[in-house]
Amino acid sequence: VILDDNVNIDGNVYAINCKIECRENVKISMQFFISKGTIINYKSQKCIFPIEWNTKIHHDIPIKLFDLNNKANYYLLKKKFTKAIVYLQKVIQIANDTFDIEHLYVAALNDSLGVIYLKIGQYDKSIEYCEIALKVRLTIFGTSHIDITISFYNLGFANFMI
Known part of the structure; x- marks a missing residue:
């Protein structure tokens, strides 16, 4: 070619x-x-x-992450937050083990987990995960990106609820 x-x-x-x-x-x-x-x-x-190309990294693990994330979303829609948290934590663990901690996908997962904890009133845990998401997003994007705004909003809302 x-x-x-x-x-x-x-x-x-x-x-x-x-x-x-x-x-x-x-x-x-x-x-x-x-x-x-x-x-x-x-x-x-x-x-x-x-x-x-690495089949495990570029195919197998993303498929597994996609499957677990879909299960988490299913339980979110059913408002079964405890089960959704279990699946999201599995996704986060695999993503952390596979990717660099400062990976956009890892940030999005932590933000999602923070929002779930916010919905069930566990504000300290919500803040913990939203802070992780914000830190990663700031490292990746700097201060001028919509994801930074989302992280600050979620973090602010969790702090407000305490």
Whole structure:
């Protein structure tokens, strides 16, 4: 596969058992996944940063997280908050073990758990999880992002309820 001059790919690229050659100014806005059998010439390595595909990390664990998160959402809809908390805590544990603690998904999960604790009146636990979410989001986004606003709102509401 030859990526010509000034190519801008707005999304992910997956290269499986092929040879990749990049000309000048190739931009891939998301991620570039490669299989073990993919060959990238030296010049191309200067303009792209490939990620070797790992089935466990890029497929198996996300599927497991998705399944557990769906179960948590199911129990949330049924207003069975204790069961929802159990599933969300499992998701958070797997995500923490798999990803860096400063991962956007981990922040969103902690924020969700904080909101559940807010709904059941456990404000100290709500604050604990909302603070984790805020810290991670501030590290990732800085101060100017909608997720920061959401974290501050949830944290403020929990503090107000005490």
